[in-house]
Amino acid sequence: MAKIRITEEFRASMNWLHTWAGIAVSCLLFAIFWMGSLTVFDREIDQWMKPEMRVVHADAPLSYGAIFDTFMSKHAPGASYIDIRPPNERNPLGYYYVIGADDEVLTGAFDPATSKPIELTESFAGTDFFFPFHYSLHISPLGIGYWLVGFCAMAMLVLIVSGIFIHRKIVKDFFTFQPKKALRRSSLDLHNMSSLVALPLHILFPLTGLMIFFSIYLPWSSNVVFAGDEEARVEAAFAIPTVEASDRSGPADIDIVRIVSEAESRWAERTPGSQPKADSVRLHLANDANAYVVVRETFPSRAVSMNKNITAVSVADGSILADVGDGPAKSSYAWLAGAHFIQFDSWALRWLYFAGGLLGSLMIASGLIFWMQSRIRKGVVEPRSVRVVRGLAVGSISGIILASAAYLVANRLIPVSSDGYGMGRAMFEVVFFYIVWIGTFLHAAVRGQFAWREQCFAIALTAVSAVVLNWVTTRDHPIAAASQGLTQIWTMDLTLLVGAGMAVFAASKLKVSRNQMKQASAEIGDMAAEAQPAE
Amino acid sequence: MSALAATGLLVIAYSLCTIGCALLALSQSHHFRKVLDDRSAKPPKLARFGCALVLLSLIPCILRDGGSFAALLWPLVFASGALTIGMALAFMPYWLRPLAIVWIKKQKHS
Numbered sequence: 001m002a003k004i005r006i007t008e009e010f011r012a013s014m015n016w017l018h019t020w021a022g023i024a025v026s027c028l029l030f031a032i033f034w035m036g037s038l039t040v041f042d043r044e045i046d047q048w049m050k051p052e053m054r055v056v057h058a059d060a061p062l063s064y065g066a067i068f069d070t071f072m073s074k075h076a077p078g079a080s081y082i083d084i085r086p087p088n089e090r091n092p093l094g095y096y097y098v099i100g101a102d103d104e105v106l107t108g109a110f111d112p113a114t115s116k117p118i119e120l121t122e123s124f125a126g127t128d129f130f131f132p133f134h135y136s137l138h139i140s141p142l143g144i145g146y147w148l149v150g151f152c153a154m155a156m157l158v159l160i161v162s163g164i165f166i167h168r169k170i171v172k173d174f175f176t177f178q179p180k181k182a183l184r185r186s187s188l189d190l191h192n193m194s195s196l197v198a199l200p201l202h203i204l205f206p207l208t209g210l211m212i213f214f215s216i217y218l219p220w221s222s223n224v225v226f227a228g229d230e231e232a233r234v235e236a237a238f239a240i241p242t243v244e245a246s247d248r249s250g251p252a253d254i255d256i257v258r259i260v261s262e263a264e265s266r267w268a269e270r271t272p273g274s275q276p277k278a279d280s281v282r283l284h285l286a287n288d289a290n291a292y293v294v295v296r297e298t299f300p301s302r303a304v305s306m307n308k309n310i311t312a313v314s315v316a317d318g319s320i321l322a323d324v325g326d327g328p329a330k331s332s333y334a335w336l337a338g339a340h341f342i343q344f345d346s347w348a349l350r351w352l353y354f355a356g357g358l359l360g361s362l363m364i365a366s367g368l369i370f371w372m373q374s375r376i377r378k379g380v381v382e383p384r385s386v387r388v389v390r391g392l393a394v395g396s397i398s399g400i401i402l403a404s405a406a407y408l409v410a411n412r413l414i415p416v417s418s419d420g421y422g423m424g425r426a427m428f429e430v431v432f433f434y435i436v437w438i439g440t441f442l443h444a445a446v447r448g449q450f451a452w453r454e455q456c457f458a459i460a461l462t463a464v465s466a467v468v469l470n471w472v473t474t475r476d477h478p479i480a481a482a483s484q485g486l487t488q489i490w491t492m493d494l495t496l497l498v499g500a501g502m503a504v505f506a507a508s509k510l511k512v513s514r515n516q517m518k519q520a521s522a523e524i525g526d527m528a529a530e531a532q533p534a535e
Numbered sequence: 536m537s538a539l540a541a542t543g544l545l546v547i548a549y550s551l552c553t554i555g556c557a558l559l560a561l562s563q564s565h566h567f568r569k570v571l572d573d574r575s576a577k578p579p580k581l582a583r584f585g586c587a588l589v590l591l592s593l594i595p596c597i598l599r600d601g602g603s604f605a606a607l608l609w610p611l612v613f614a615s616g617a618l619t620i621g622m623a624l625a626f627m628p629y630w631l632r633p634l635a636i637v638w639i640k641k642q643k644h645s
Contacts, residue, residue, distance in 0.1 A: 352611035
């Protein structure tokens with residue numbers, strides 16, 4: 001067996017790569033990791049930010065017949081497309097997406113008990129703000145956001161591989177953290193430990209993230225197989241048949257309940273022992289003779305894999321138009337994508353993923369701090385290069401945490417009826433987020449080394465304010481929420497309070513005094529003067 | 536599976552991982568000496584036993600959620616156990632002293 005010999009030259013080149021690739025992407029990578037960690041609880045954040053969603057999930061099966069009847073007769077008569085998503089443990093309300101008679105889109109939540117649409121607080125919240133930020137940075141022109149995130153994910157894989165090669169004592173450093181040593185040493189310890197203990201996950205997260213968007217990063221695969229026909233690819237992968245509308249009107253009664261139950265039994269036969277449950281029922285070409293229903297189980301609650309089962313059924317004669325189950329390639333992809341989407345029902349894994357995301361964020365932040373501390377003289381005196389990186393790092397690390405907490409505060413402060421000065425309430429919240437975020441970069445530029453500590457205190461204050469404002473505006477303080485069975489609300493409040501405590505702890509460790517800085521500058525000045533040849 | 540059984544299996548998996556990581560750490564001289572506060576103490580050969588316990592923790596993970604979930608749960612539980620031991624060694628190394636002493640007594644008896 002060939003033995004791999006790591007030469008000093010190779011190690012040095014990997015070190016160079018690790019250092020500079022790290023400096024180039026770490027600020028952006030931290031933002032992606034932070035938003036990814038928040039996205040683990042996006043539905044729970046939705047409930048916190050939209051108090052109308054705070055109802056306890058009733059574990060009763062949804063009556064699809066009643067829902068479709070209500071929408072087709074009352075809320076959206078003449079609609080061409082109706083998508084109904086049933087409630088589940090994380091979403092106590094059902095969701096609808098309807099394309100009306102004159103092509104207007106109606107979307108929102110409905111009460112599963114009464115089938116009535118519910119007016120929610122206008123906010124992008126977790127699913128429409130934190131989640132898209134994680135994968136596209138909200139930069140849509142030319143798909144730049146997707147490409148930036150993809151580049152960072154690829155860079156992270158390079159950083160992990162190069163990090164392994166430059167690490168001399170992997171076993172020795174595995175459990176080593178020396179908090180009492182200088183910040184340079186302790187930040188390196190934290191960087192090593194946080195990378196090593198969760199190494200498989202630090203590879204899994206960026207790799208699966210890249211795989212989810214393979215059609216963006218590697219569009220040629222569908223070009224080769226489907227001759228560039230994107231519709232054909234989607235049809236093959238997601239069982240969406242190409243059915244044209246006819247000139248004839250459709251049947252008056254559509255037996256949705258039968259279609260859904262037959263699809264579910266079909267899936268159960270395919271995977272014995274499983275209890276598949278539809279999580280999306282879509283009626284295409286409603287009110288047309290060629291109407292068909294697509295029943296999907298996209299996120300099975302008891303499986304890691306997503307896009308598990310999709311069946312398209314013709315309404316007129318009940319024939320199966322398309323049916324997609326597990327194939328070897330698809331199920332491998334579905335498991336990897338599902339491991340990144342984590343829509344399954346497992347609270348233990350959800351919390352562990354959240355902790356894993358924060359551990360990744362800690363790995364990035366401690367790596368950046370180590371780079372800076374290695375270049376700071378006497379522990380406090382910064383060269384210009386460090387000043388620039390520190391300014392960016394403060395804004396990207398403590399700044400984005402502060403802006404996220406401020407986003408929650410803005411959500412509770414802005415009245416429900418506000419139109420956000422014409423831009424819409426939801427967008428007004430987002431503007432608030434960006435103002436605070438940009439402000440943290442400016443603050444970092446002005447306040448220098450004091451910015452870390454001050455922003456940590458600001459995070460603590462903002463997080464506590466969010467909890468208090470939630471109490472004042474909804475009366476759901478943690479104890480009241482717990483007594484009503486609103487687990488998502490009190491756990492989020494407690495997480496915010498724990499986060500505030502950690503921010504105060506971090507601030508207490510980041511104390512830098514002006515005297516210390518003056519003394520260090522003077523000592524460096526003396527040393528420089530001594531080094532100068534006497535004239 | 537009942538919530539109690541699921542929680543129990545998770546606790547077992549975490550405990551096995553944490554004890555396994557503790558033994559892995561104690562097999563290294565600098566950690567062993569720090570735990571006993573004795574600069575000349577010779578670390579026991581516990582690494583294999585520690586690895587075995589960490590591997591063993593895969594069983595409760597599989598029993599709890601099946602292989603597909605265990606592939607995610609196990610590395611995360613391991614990371615939690617390893618972090619627990621890392622932080623214990625940093626802030627409260629004396630917590631691991633009972634484990635180290637048990638081993639020393641066992642060595643003396645044999």
